[in-house]
Amino acid sequence: MYRIGELAQRYEIKTDTLRYYEKHGLLAPSGRSDSGYRLYNDEDEVKLRFILRAKAVGFSLAQIHELLVIDASRAKWACHDVKSIVEKKVVELEQKIAELNQFRDSLQQLADACCGGPESAEHCSILDALEVRQ
Amino acid sequence: MYRIGELAQRYEIKTDTLRYYEKHGLLAPSGRSDSGYRLYNDEDEVKLRFILRAKAVGFSLAQIHELLVIDASRAKWACHDVKSIVEKKVVELEQKIAELNQFRDSLQQLADACCGGPESAEHCSILDALEVRQ
DNA sequence: ATAAACCTTGGAGTTTGGTCAAAGGTCAAA
């Protein structure tokens, strides 16, 4: 059984983060001491690892919550359910990557058109481009 | 001269967005009517176009503010100054793209390892992978 | 004149994931 500070330190997160996860339904401690201290057991620790690993691959806390619901009653769900959450996230990421690539390309074009030297910005092609009627 | 509603409608943004931009130092109207209404002139309109265009290629409002400072006194700045802001943004975007690609690859691996069928999630390789000690 | 659309200001709310502060109780080591 860990107290909140021990578990937080073990995984290099803040105690406040654990309290936040509890408040938002992600991870509640399995018990409390007589004085009201949160007590986390081994299963709680496994669950925290799940959360941190899912965060590390880009899931939002809401998405992690969905996965945790499935994980809590695995037998009631199919592999298909899990896989589709992951695939949906992949699509989401691919869309964001595409958008950022577009931004990158537009900006690279602007940068390429600019001499970038010590000349006055009075006739700067980048500034001009930002001002045009779309 | 436009009133706030006219300019907002012309560019399909909210009046509140214009007030927000004014409050945050991005775009102040050039004048006020006797009754206190904001009055935007042609230069204000050009400036708004600048803001919207810069947003459209991924700049944050803080970054746009920097560009506007340069644009306001172009002769006092060099092309180099403008280009370096743009190039910094390109680097920033490339870093984010790299991170998202990493997330995408990790998740794609997880998805590929899962049968994704109607079998019980009891032995789901995705859920297992999220639980391992790092 | 009237009514509705338009405008003003100031402040609060939303989103997401935390983080901080205050007041006060508990625990462990010296």
Add this chain to the structure above:
DNA sequence: TTTGACCTTTGACCAAACTCCAAGGTTTAT
């Protein structure tokens, strides 16, 4: 026993970019 670290709860704050609300003044068209 004392002290300092640790814990609790509650509520507010932070970031960034809006958006909403309330109260009240102004403008425009009928």
